[in-house]
Amino acid sequence: MTGRHTTPPATAPLPLLSDPALLSELHRDMLRFARLQLRDAELAEDAVQEAIEAALMNAATYAGTATLKTWVFGILRNKIIDILRRGSRSPLLSTVIGSDNDDEDGAIDALFRANGHWHPGSRPAAWAAPEESLENKQFWAVFEACLDHLAENVARVFMMREMLGLETAEICAELGITANNCHVILHRARTGLRGCLESNWFVKGACRTC
Amino acid sequence: MLSCKKASRLCSEALDRELGLRERLALRMHLMMCSGCTNYHDQMAFIRRVTTRFADGDLPPHGETGSCSEDTPENR
Numbered sequence: 001m002t003g004r005h006t007t008p009p010a011t012a013p014l015p016l017l018s019d020p021a022l023l024s025e026l027h028r029d030m031l032r033f034a035r036l037q038l039r040d041a042e043l044a045e046d047a048v049q050e051a052i053e054a055a056l057m058n059a060a061t062y063a064g065t066a067t068l069k070t071w072v073f074g075i076l077r078n079k080i081i082d083i084l085r086r087g088s089r090s091p092l093l094s095t096v097i098g099s100d101n102d103d104e105d106g107a108i109d110a111l112f113r114a115n116g117h118w119h120p121g122s123r124p125a126a127w128a129a130p131e132e133s134l135e136n137k138q139f140w141a142v143f144e145a146c147l148d149h150l151a152e153n154v155a156r157v158f159m160m161r162e163m164l165g166l167e168t169a170e171i172c173a174e175l176g177i178t179a180n181n182c183h184v185i186l187h188r189a190r191t192g193l194r195g196c197l198e199s200n201w202f203v204k205g206a207c208r209t210c
Numbered sequence: 211m212l213s214c215k216k217a218s219r220l221c222s223e224a225l226d227r228e229l230g231l232r233e234r235l236a237l238r239m240h241l242m243m244c245s246g247c248t249n250y251h252d253q254m255a256f257i258r259r260v261t262t263r264f265a266d267g268d269l270p271p272h273g274e275t276g277s278c279s280e281d282t283p284e285n286r
Contacts, residue, residue: 029267066266073267108215116213124249130256134263137270143260161226162258163265168226187222194253 017056017068026069027052030076037080037159039152047083051076081164084174105184108191124194127202139201146196150189157182158189212240217247221254 017023027048034044055062055072062071111122118124133139147155157175160166166174168182177185212220217240220233229237241248263269 029269033265033267067268070266070268073265076267077265108219112213112215116215118214118246123246124253126245126249127253127256130253134260135270140264140269143264159261162261165265183219183223183226186226187219190222190225190254190257191218193257194250197257198253 017052017059017072023052026072029069030073033073034076034080036147037164038083039156043083043087047076047079051079054079077164081166084160084164105188107188108184111191111195122195125198125203127198130202133201142197142201143193146193146200149196150192154185154189154192157185158193161186212236214240214244214247217241217244218250221247221251225254225258 017026030048030051031044034047035041038044038047051072054075058075062068066074111119113119147159150158157171160171160174161168168179168186171177172179172182217237220229220237223229224237241251
């Protein structure tokens with residue numbers, strides 16, 4: 001498990017990109033990530049191809065400070081952002097989110113009593129050893145399932161912000177939504193993920209101790 | 211006095227914009243008195259770490275055996 005943190009020497013000829021088996025595994029992981037972000041198999045394949053080509057062409061600039069996979073994923077994220085910026089905004093996204101443009105959010109309201117306090121059942125519990133979960137691949141399966149459980153448009157805004165690292169101002173401009181709307185959606189996404197992780201991993205999940 | 215609903219919203223917004231002084235003070239006071247929102251606040255930071263690692267492709271290696279499979283009291 002610690003092996004994946006081993007940093008290849010900067011002079012190594014990028015073994016991950018020249019070994020067919022490793023490259024195929026990397027390609028699969030990149031494609032999954034790109035599909036999640038772009039929700040389009042062809043665009044995702046384009047992004048991955050462009051990222052791998054760019055990585056191969058710029059191999060000399062790889063400083064060896066990040067793991068190679070992290071470095072390649074950084075390139076992939078930039079390619080995905082390029083594609084999002086090039087493309088037209090999704091009409092589905094703007095209509096669904098545009099219809100939900102006030103400060104209140106039913107999904108959030110349901111967690112609170114009328115006086116604004118948490119409902120006893122939704123009050124956030126303390127999580128045991130969350131950091132250890134990061135090394136457990138079953139945790140990541142739960143995380144992906146929880147991500148998948150968010151409404152598609154909510155998940156898209158969340159991923160643009162948290163995974164692609166776009167500022168909310170750019171997300172607003174890209175999707176034609178207000179800053180307030182963006183904050184409402186991100187609040188809903190984070191709260192939804194939090195509740196899902198809590199009930200499927202940290203509290204009810206039986207893996208807490210491993 | 212901030213409600214938990216508003217406090218949770220500020221915990222989330224703090225990840226997207228710089229809160230004003232008044233917002234920061236109100237949130238800090240609320241968190242001192244509210245363990246539920248303190249958990250929420252800490253978990254927001256954790257979720258950001260999770261998403262950052264996910265976006266870096268920095269996940270535990272794929273394998274056939276789950277690390278939890280042996281000592282998980284799943285069916286107790």
